[in-house]
Amino acid sequence: MLGPAARLAVRRFNEIRQVFRQSPQASRSFSTALNYHIDTPDNNPDMPWEFSASNKEKVKEILSHYPSNYKQSAVIPLLDLAQQQHGGWLPVSAMNAVAKIVEVAPIRVYEVATFYSMFNRSKVGKYHLLVCGTTPCMIRGSREIEAALLKHLGVERNEVTKDGMFSVGEMECMGCCVNAPMITVADYTKGSEGYTYNYYEDVTPERVIEMVEMLRKGEKPPRGTQNPGRINAGPEGGNTTLLGEPKAPPCRDLDAC
Numbered sequence: 001m002l003g004p005a006a007r008l009a010v011r012r013f014n015e016i017r018q019v020f021r022q023s024p025q026a027s028r029s030f031s032t033a034l035n036y037h038i039d040t041p042d043n044n045p046d047m048p049w050e051f052s053a054s055n056k057e058k059v060k061e062i063l064s065h066y067p068s069n070y071k072q073s074a075v076i077p078l079l080d081l082a083q084q085q086h087g088g089w090l091p092v093s094a095m096n097a098v099a100k101i102v103e104v105a106p107i108r109v110y111e112v113a114t115f116y117s118m119f120n121r122s123k124v125g126k127y128h129l130l131v132c133g134t135t136p137c138m139i140r141g142s143r144e145i146e147a148a149l150l151k152h153l154g155v156e157r158n159e160v161t162k163d164g165m166f167s168v169g170e171m172e173c174m175g176c177c178v179n180a181p182m183i184t185v186a187d188y189t190k191g192s193e194g195y196t197y198n199y200y201e202d203v204t205p206e207r208v209i210e211m212v213e214m215l216r217k218g219e220k221p222p223r224g225t226q227n228p229g230r231i232n233a234g235p236e237g238g239n240t241t242l243l244g245e246p247k248a249p250p251c252r253d254l255d256a257c
């Protein structure tokens with residue numbers, strides 16, 4: 001038999017659950033695509049996958065950083081290389097290839113690939129646009145940034161445009177809050193040789209659309225802050241403190257002692 005406090009708690013829980021059921025907007029949307037695997041024609045363990053000849057050299061170089069009895073320490077850089085080679089995502093056969101190289105059971109590699117949100121378990125666009133969704137960026141308008149991108153590209157979050165060029169995902173804080181809101185562009189257009197992962201800061205809904213159109217034309221928007229009034233992460237309009245030469249620290253005259 002529940003006491004009055006427990007009954008009240010159950011009633012509140014049911015009320016909140018009802019609100020979430022009735023309003024899809026009220027439920028939390030997940031930043032990454034779902035991480036379970038279902039065999040498909042382009043993602044199954046029978047699909048042959050191996051590193052390219054030039055990447056096999058990089059694999060050797062990566063392994064050389066670790067003791068030979070700790071090959072599994074190389075799992076993250078090897079998955080990263082595999083993802084770059086495979087156009088931005090990791091099919092199960094690529095993860096199996098990495099497991100074979102580092103001599104662990106495949107599940108040990110799946111665990112890593114599904115834990116870190118920079119590893120994509122389903123297809124992404126040649127340009128994967130990642131909007132920071134954490135509080136400072138959210139307060140500065142990241143939801144409007146994401147909405148503008150999704151509307152302009154005609155996709156949902158984690159969906160790829162029909163021409164395969166773009167996808168939009170979400171990341172948590174990327175350590176650039178001083179220039180919030182910001183997005184990252186992972187560029188897989190040139191495979192692992194020309195892969196880049198650049199930050200674009202102080203963005204606005206209009207600016208991210210301009211950037212998408214520049215990327216579509218093969219142009220490179222300038223990295224970093226998109227606010228012309230600011231240098232790097234400095235204050236807009238110039239410095240307001242630390243304007244003169246710094247004074248030397250006070251120092252005791254040792255000869256006078």
Ligand code: FES
Nearest residue numbers: 132137173176177
């Ligand atoms: S909250 Fe967006 S970079 Fe920190």
